[in-house]
Amino acid sequence: xxxxxxxxLIAVSVTAATGLLATACSSSGSETGGASATxxxxxxxxxxxxxxxxxxxxxxxxxxxxxxxxIKLLNSDGSDYGVGMPVIAYFSKKIGSAKALQAATTLTxxxxxxxxxxxxxxxxxxxxxxxEGHFRMENYWPANSKIHVGIPAKGLSAGSxxxxxxxxxxxxxTHDRIVSTVDDSTxxxxxxxxxxxYGTFPVSLGASNTPTARGTKVIMxxxxxxxxxxxxxxxCGVKYTQRLTYGGEYLHSxxxxxxxxxxxxxxxxxxxxxxxxxxxxxxGFLGIGDVVIYPNANGPAMTLGKGYGxxxxxxxxxxTGGLVSTT
Numbered sequence: 001x002x003x004x005x006x007x008x009l010i011a012v013s014v015t016a017a018t019g020l021l022a023t024a025c026s027s028s029g030s031e032t033g034g035a036s037a038t039x040x041x042x043x044x045x046x047x048x049x050x051x052x053x054x055x056x057x058x059x060x061x062x063x064x065x066x067x068x069x070x071i072k073l074l075n076s077d078g079s080d081y082g083v084g085m086p087v088i089a090y091f092s093k094k095i096g097s098a099k100a101l102q103a104a105t106t107l108t109x110x111x112x113x114x115x116x117x118x119x120x121x122x123x124x125x126x127x128x129x130x131x132e133g134h135f136r137m138e139n140y141w142p143a144n145s146k147i148h149v150g151i152p153a154k155g156l157s158a159g160s161x162x163x164x165x166x167x168x169x170x171x172x173x174t175h176d177r178i179v180s181t182v183d184d185s186t187x188x189x190x191x192x193x194x195x196x197x198y199g200t201f202p203v204s205l206g207a208s209n210t211p212t213a214r215g216t217k218v219i220m221x222x223x224x225x226x227x228x229x230x231x232x233x234x235x236c237g238v239k240y241t242q243r244l245t246y247g248g249e250y251l252h253s254x255x256x257x258x259x260x261x262x263x264x265x266x267x268x269x270x271x272x273x274x275x276x277x278x279x280x281x282x283x284g285f286l287g288i289g290d291v292v293i294y295p296n297a298n299g300p301a302m303t304l305g306k307g308y309g310x311x312x313x314x315x316x317x318x319x320t321g322g323l324v325s326t327t
Contacts, residue, residue, distance in 0.1 A: 091132065092130075214297040254268070
């Protein structure tokens with residue numbers, strides 16, 4: 001059995017994410033003055049007057065001050081995540097280059113150096129921080145591992161006229177490699193734990209007019225009981241919810257839809273409806289950062305901006321940096 005997430009994250013809004021934040025002030029540049037001239041010992045006053053003062057050294061121009069860019073993390077230091085959880089950083093200004101940041105960022109897995117890379121997009125979830133960067137490896141994090149990310153960014157260039165004003169580190173662990181696949185042709189959700197099948201569960205996905213996005217998603221947050229709203233409905237008391245997108249796709253209990261779940265009819269508002277007992281069981285088993293794959297759902301493709309859709313971007317494209325170049 002995997003180590004379970006015990007963070008008590010019952011939040012409904014991703015915008016209330018906690019971050020590991022190291023705050024520091026940026027110091028202004030100092031000016032340098034010219035060298036003063038001195039008369040030679042014993043020289044006459046007329047000689048001193050007729051000769052020019054010793055040549056002065058021109059002051060070096062002070063570089064123009066840069067505007068500070070502050071970085072804060074969504075991830076919590078010391079947390080336990082699933083293998084699909086990206087490192088997510090928010091940037092207080094629209095940075096113009098991430099070359100220095102990419103070069104400076106370090107990654108170790110169980111104390112050994114590993115390769116990771118940043119990819120940037122406009123922020124989907126954090127007011128006042130217009131850009132977000134996601135950092136990950138080419139493949140999922142190794143299971144049951146200790147991950148350390150060093151971001152010694154303070155003073156580095158963030159593009160023309162910009163520099164970072166803080167440095168950060170992040171240490172977290174991963175639990176078992178838990179990957180779920182939701183097959184819309186069989187209307188079954190199959191859950192594996194380190195490659196071994198944990199269970200299969202009947203589901204009802206989105207109706208044709210409210211489809212479920214296809215692609216790879218990651219569990220973003222958990223809530224025992226929340227309110228949901230959508231076109232023509234507002235429902236409170238929805239239990240055992242596990243968020244998959246910013247737009248409101250969840251795994252959750254749907255006691256009102258038991259007949260369609262059992263018969264394999266897609267009739268939800270885009271969520272993955274589960275039988276109440278299955279939803280409760282999976283709520284206790286799955287954790288934030290666990291991967292849920294929808295290979296053939298009836299909706300549009302899952303993208304990074306719709307949630308933690310990092311694994312829908314192939315590695316060669318990821319290495320470009322996306323919105324902000326890392327090369």
